Amino acid sequence: MNWRLTETNQVDKQAIERLGSKFLIGNGYLGYRGTLDEYTRDQKVACIVSGLYDKVGDQWREPVNLPNGSYVQIVYQGVPLHAHFSPIESHSQTLDMQRGIHERSTRFIAPDGNRITVQSSRFASLDVIHLMAVEFIVEASADCTITIMSGIDGDVWDLNGPHLSNFATDARDSILSLTALTHEQHIPVAVSETLTREGSTAVQPEDRRILRALEVPLKAGQPFTLHKFIAHYAGIDSDNPLADSRSLCAQSAQTGFDALLENHAALWADRWDACDIEIGGDAAAETALRFSMYHLLAIAPTHTDRASIPARGLSGQVYKGGIFWDTEIFMLPFFSHLFPSIARNLLMYRYHTLDGARRKAQEYGYRGAFYAWESQDTGDDACTLFNITDVFTNRPMRTYFRDKQVHISADVVYAIWDYYTITQDESILLDGGAEVIYECARFLLSYLYYSREKERYEVLDVTGPDEYHERVNNDTYTNAMIAHAFEVCLKVHAYLQQNHPEQSQALINDLDFAHDLQAIEDTAAKLYVPQPDPESGIIPQFDGYHSLEEVALGDLLLRKLHPYEYLGGGSGLATTTQIIKQADVVLMMHLFPEKFSQSLKGCNWQFYEPRTEHGSSLSACAYALVAAQIGKIDWAYKYFMKTAQIDLLGEGKQYVGTLYIGGTHPAANGGAWMAAVMGLCGIRLADDRISIKPQLPDHWTDVTVRMTFRGQKMTIKLNKDDIVVETDESSLKETALAR
């Protein structure tokens, strides 16, 4: 049973932050951190709503953390029982990944010695996305009366808030509500709460809270059960958040906890049915992989195509709730293969934010669509020019993420094409994808310069994935992605001309794209993409990379004078050396596996691996994927586990300086799926067929992988000797191709 993750007696500050992320529940609309019922802002409770952002003054625009409707606090003889502050005999927290349920069980030692045990189960309904439901059970070892304070706590955790004001409370028909407005756009939000058991209650409205107190007499050993339903609405999805949330509360109470849970669990079962992977002989890997998929599914938007997955999922406000290339390059393949409708939502988000990308291109003097480095609801760039604080001077440091990571637009094109290749869903092209591709290609075209000397187009002054080297020329990853984007642009145009000539022509006319299309064709032929050195096979990451200082990573790190100092930026230690932040050339090799021979992949992996600091959670999976391709199974496994366990072990950095950067790492989760399925299991789409070339670690006795390929569901079973592909209709037995 690798479905339940449990941690016991973890109530110190560090554990609270770590488990808040690790045990997050969510349904794509809202994400609720794995905190305890009685926790408040100090314990980083967060209920983040996808797509709802706010900005206060000059501070960073970031997601809004809704009032916490799941708040429950036991008071015993006037003393609140709080896992972090009160004496406890035992405590455990569990994530049921199979059904998307967070559970806690805590046995408090009351001042008089009475043992008060609190158990709760909580889920964010997959079925009714505005709803969270809690089952709260309390039991005492001796007869007593407790007070249960339950309601809505609006005094929430914020990084750059407070984002809510104009609080108002409401208490009618046993439903408590707290409403407020966001700061920037005055978007109304409402959270309502109701309980199945009224008891003798007294409602206590405060400034930012509304609670009710239930006096509950307990008999020793006899549990008291309470069901609590919390409804969340905001102006982005409701014309009347208060009414809608009240109505959902009433309706949920009528349906009841058990029925709601059943519906919720059934939907989770469907999901696992579509994607679960079983790994014989390696329970740790199986768990890590399920954990990775659980997190992807908990935050994936099923309800809208106007939101996407931020870099820290729905685990808080870190990185401004921004959608990065993480989604397209690292998360999307999981969805494209297994949940195409979610993948489509993620891509359509880029279509809906196309105007923001157009504005950004214009802002920098280009044409077409320059996607935001950190994208929010409008597609305008939330990334600031000063994203990091220098530890030595405490000054904001100019970074070239926002204005120079032009690969983002090529990444979006890559993703749309990858989705289309996997699903053959041409509607993505017709419904906006083609427009996005054309506009991205147009932007990239407008970014190029021609060298008369070298008779080629070059890509100057960019920052590639390796952010430790900013403003470089002819960054191999970027150039290759642009070449690909041009290729896709021309392919898509040819496809639409042939299959939807009228719509195609209308789009070309609408966008006034005919001239650019011709230019893209001409330019693509002369676009420079750095090539391997004829002798060594090494592809330089960018112009002049090889003339940078060669230094061992360990030696470079020894030069640090401050533990949190940033290695990039204006004067970072890595900037003048060959040490890179993350997979870059190697990532490109993963994205274009057929373009590079085994030997080129081998020597470049070997060259760049020791030069990579893995300062990004996006790095490990690329090294795993290419390692698997070149038969370095040990390394592939090591890097797979690194990416799959990132939030399971929670060893990542939680702070940079005083800035909290903790949260979940969905790109690493997506990378874990890729590393396992496309890497170690060697299952990849190639030339319109599934190719299976497993590179299983020795201790993996057998692996069962679920896969969907162009609508055809299949189960692929691998072991040392066989590859068995079972489809809905038939079961085929093939000999291994890779041996």
Next chain:
Amino acid sequence: MNWRLTETNQVDKQAIERLGSKFLIGNGYLGYRGTLDEYTRDQKVACIVSGLYDKVGDQWREPVNLPNGSYVQIVYQGVPLHAHFSPIESHSQTLDMQRGIHERSTRFIAPDGNRITVQSSRFASLDVIHLMAVEFIVEASADCTITIMSGIDGDVWDLNGPHLSNFATDARDSILSLTALTHEQHIPVAVSETLTREGSTAVQPEDRRILRALEVPLKAGQPFTLHKFIAHYAGIDSDNPLADSRSLCAQSAQTGFDALLENHAALWADRWDACDIEIGGDAAAETALRFSMYHLLAIAPTHTDRASIPARGLSGQVYKGGIFWDTEIFMLPFFSHLFPSIARNLLMYRYHTLDGARRKAQEYGYRGAFYAWESQDTGDDACTLFNITDVFTNRPMRTYFRDKQVHISADVVYAIWDYYTITQDESILLDGGAEVIYECARFLLSYLYYSREKERYEVLDVTGPDEYHERVNNDTYTNAMIAHAFEVCLKVHAYLQQNHPEQSQALINDLDFAHDLQAIEDTAAKLYVPQPDPESGIIPQFDGYHSLEEVALGDLLLRKLHPYEYLGGGSGLATTTQIIKQADVVLMMHLFPEKFSQSLKGCNWQFYEPRTEHGSSLSACAYALVAAQIGKIDWAYKYFMKTAQIDLLGEGKQYVGTLYIGGTHPAANGGAWMAAVMGLCGIRLADDRISIKPQLPDHWTDVTVRMTFRGQKMTIKLNKDDIVVETDESSLKETALAR
């Protein structure tokens, strides 16, 4: 009499460093700091030989400081008398600018109360450039016997030395010699010394010194006079330095001090006759201007066209003895107008170092000639990639001086053309100038990129004069200089084709330049040079300049956390603001005065002046020159005095961190001449004629300027009402043109 500068009782450490520069004597071959006879390495004695460089290990390559043959130390009753350490009654140091003589007079208080007065006069012969001569006079207030230690001190001051080793001493025929070899190339150097008065001497050879002791009985009030001759040779100018230096000593002793001085003074008189400026009503300005011209003349190479003037002249090893654009843009006009043969030497130095510039272009993947940012004997770049140390981390800071200040090659072209325009000396073109121009144009051509979007060539990724903003695109100064270089290249080619068709064709063939010439013609027509904003008239310094933070200079400086922190570099305070290091757009307006209207000059001066930190000594003169053109006489005067007095007041920075950066500022000296003559007096060459549009400060009653124009010497006399131009043949009276 504004010819003699005197400072009294200045013997503290700071004064020693300041006066060492201020009172420098030199003859273009050697520069000798204004230190006292008894001073040693600790007081920064230096005898720098033009064009002699050395490098030790990984340290910076820099000029060699020869053994100090001028060393004289009085010992009285076993105690050395030393102005810095011994009790003194009075002390003065004087620079006789008219004759290029350094004088000192010190009255020591001996332990027994006896007053020992030491007077010396020292000159570096303009006539015999390897020679320095000293007249040393000592007198006591009471009868006594003193010991005069005189000889050669090889234990010299070095920044990145020691540069000399393999010392050997020699003492024959009353001549002492010290020989040594440089470290890198084992170049032999020799310094010999002889005295007119032998006395009872005992020679004391030591490891790096050779001294003789003269026992001298003194009668109260009766001066004792000693003449000392020092000869300096190095392998770069002699096949046998020891023999040559011995022979020069013997010969000089025979000629005698007075005769040598007479010849020397006569040559200085000739120089002043050619260039002196008299300013009625402003003795301070007159002195400052003479001081500026004195320093230029003291370090200008008359003896060779294989050396040029370093940024710190011959005052020491600061800035690696590197020749920067300072020479071409700031010093050359003085020489081109008044001492064309010296100007020609300076320019021919660039021809002789053309191969170094070719190597640098090739190193960076370009063609043609990319001149060194810091050029030494070979033309290879002495500038390192890490030129500054970060005060917060003590780490070397990557700067983009060496690789991105491509304007240097355009500056060289500008200078050659300016010289040719002023002198009409076509030999400069035929003897190498054309080749330099072609190769520079070729380099600049190979640096350009074409924007298909904007249908123009652009100049990307450069550092302009304002080094606080590195790696910018379309730096207006740089683009304008490149446009000019192309224009000059085409003009020179046309001229040579017409006037020297065979030589012209041979050069084109030798350089395989026909194809590039055509490309330069095509490219020049499409080269982008940023234009004034149609409304404000402001020309942006580079792409995106206006989007940088606007902050008052004073406010920016308040943000400094460390007094010596560098405002540029990777994370410097100025880099993200509109604060610039030095005149940049305004400098361009000075260089192309006819290309900009009064109104454009006015609004750009007004815009950039408050944004300029003047972190470079090259800045003030440009603001003076353009201020004069737009009638801002007060500002022109203020900036003229700032540049003219820089080393007179010695208020410039002497240290950055622990690094000594003191020394003379010949570019500011050249700027002072330009600011006075071309600026305030408004004397400029335009359309093959001298144009005179004076903008005299109110208190300047009358000014007399010497000028040479195409071989014709003239004296221009200006006052409030008249402009009188006297030539050798005739005297013309013209009405003022500028009123």
